[in-house]
Amino acid sequence: MKLKSLVLCGDEKIVRVLRRVLSDLEITMDSCIDAASAIRTLTRQRFEAVIVDCADERAASQVLKSARLAPCNKRAIAVAIIDSQTAVRSAFELGAHFVLYKPISMERTKASFRAARALMKRERRRNTRIPVQMPVTLVLEGSGSQQRINTSSSDLGEGGVAIQLSRRLHNLGRLQVDFTLPGTQDAIACAAEIAWENAGRQAGIRFLDLSAQARGQLKAWVSSHYPEADADDPPVHCKLTDLSLGGCYLEMASPFPVGTRVVLTMRMGQLQVQVDGVVRVMHPEVGMGAEFIQKTTPQREQVEKFIQALMQSRGAVPDLLVEADGLENDGEAKSLLPETAVDDPLVALFRQKAELPVEAFLIELRRQRGSTHEAPEPTFSV
Numbered sequence: 001m002k003l004k005s006l007v008l009c010g011d012e013k014i015v016r017v018l019r020r021v022l023s024d025l026e027i028t029m030d031s032c033i034d035a036a037s038a039i040r041t042l043t044r045q046r047f048e049a050v051i052v053d054c055a056d057e058r059a060a061s062q063v064l065k066s067a068r069l070a071p072c073n074k075r076a077i078a079v080a081i082i083d084s085q086t087a088v089r090s091a092f093e094l095g096a097h098f099v100l101y102k103p104i105s106m107e108r109t110k111a112s113f114r115a116a117r118a119l120m121k122r123e124r125r126r127n128t129r130i131p132v133q134m135p136v137t138l139v140l141e142g143s144g145s146q147q148r149i150n151t152s153s154s155d156l157g158e159g160g161v162a163i164q165l166s167r168r169l170h171n172l173g174r175l176q177v178d179f180t181l182p183g184t185q186d187a188i189a190c191a192a193e194i195a196w197e198n199a200g201r202q203a204g205i206r207f208l209d210l211s212a213q214a215r216g217q218l219k220a221w222v223s224s225h226y227p228e229a230d231a232d233d234p235p236v237h238c239k240l241t242d243l244s245l246g247g248c249y250l251e252m253a254s255p256f257p258v259g260t261r262v263v264l265t266m267r268m269g270q271l272q273v274q275v276d277g278v279v280r281v282m283h284p285e286v287g288m289g290a291e292f293i294q295k296t297t298p299q300r301e302q303v304e305k306f307i308q309a310l311m312q313s314r315g316a317v318p319d320l321l322v323e324a325d326g327l328e329n330d331g332e333a334k335s336l337l338p339e340t341a342v343d344d345p346l347v348a349l350f351r352q353k354a355e356l357p358v359e360a361f362l363i364e365l366r367r368q369r370g371s372t373h374e375a376p377e378p379t380f381s382v
Helices: 012-024 035-044 057-069 085-093 106-126 212-224 297-311 330-336 345-352 358-369
Strands: 003-008 027-032 049-053 077-082 098-101 135-142 145-156 160-164 175-180 187-197 202-208 236-244 247-251 260-268 271-283 287-292 319-327 379-381
Touching: 003 012, 003 035, 003 057, 003 106, 012 027, 012 106, 027 035, 027 106, 035 057, 049 057, 057 077, 077 085, 077 106, 085 098, 098 106, 106 212, 106 236, 106 319, 135 160, 187 212, 236 287, 236 297, 236 345, 236 358, 247 271, 247 345, 260 297, 271 297, 271 345, 271 358, 287 345, 345 358
Parallel strands: 003 027, 003 049, 049 077, 077 098
Antiparallel strands: 135 145, 135 175, 145 160, 160 202, 175 187, 187 202, 236 247, 236 319, 236 379, 247 287, 260 271, 260 319, 271 287
16 A cells, blocks of 8 residues: 655645655655645545645644644654755744755655655554454552453554453553463563543553564564555665764764654674664754663663774774654653663753754764763764
């Protein structure tokens, strides 16, 4: 099943370029010339991407807001077409994930949409729900004891499971969910939370803190039970410029938007390290900064080992691949990352100065490289 996009743009030249690029990437396109028709379309059909020309900022805002409010399109990837780099902040404030600068060209547009397509595919698969009944156990913590609730599922996806309840679950915080993937011996146990409940005694459970192994098992299971699923796009090569125990900055022509969960594969010689991260800073056509999701000491030790190998390599250039693993909203992204005080200068820069204009941010990044010997933790700059 092809990916679908909705375009709001009255410029025929831009529409022609978009139609050709999207066709080459096997993305279908519905075109609207006014906000009212675009909003009507969003209420009736599902799209993986919504593309708006911000020449009329009010109309663009209305359409993007309508997409977020429409249940079937609230996870759609938003792309804004803007006049210049000075309009980037306004575009992101409208809810855009990617921007295209005018005058748009075939080459730059295709590069941007390759990154957008990777996220479109991941988001569609993450939102896929496979009808399945299986035993599910909820483990509730409270008053120094555990309460176990045995129930069954009605559907399962990469991000959560819908269950049947014998009673309403009120005011629950984090809990643990345990189940075994049907037809396998893969046992999944992870922290979770109640995402929704309805009057029919059903509830949606959102997975939290899934291990890399469990996430891979879920992805494989969903793919095997979803006949229309298409393969994920291959990882993208990029240049590593800054690396610390807590994060990295990558130069790439088409960076992923803030909130994207990414999988980074770093290689140098025989050493290979894979680490998960969340994009904290994104500069269109320049690069992005990702903070690592490190839940265990061994994960942190892997990154430290790679940093030490780089420092001893005498200028060897590491090979780095990055792959999108889904787009998190603000609350989901924050829940993945440490809540403790930051003593990593690179991560502190991501968290505290992400709103700086791109040139000012890069100056701060270069200034920090010059003082890495004062950092309390290993920091490597290429």
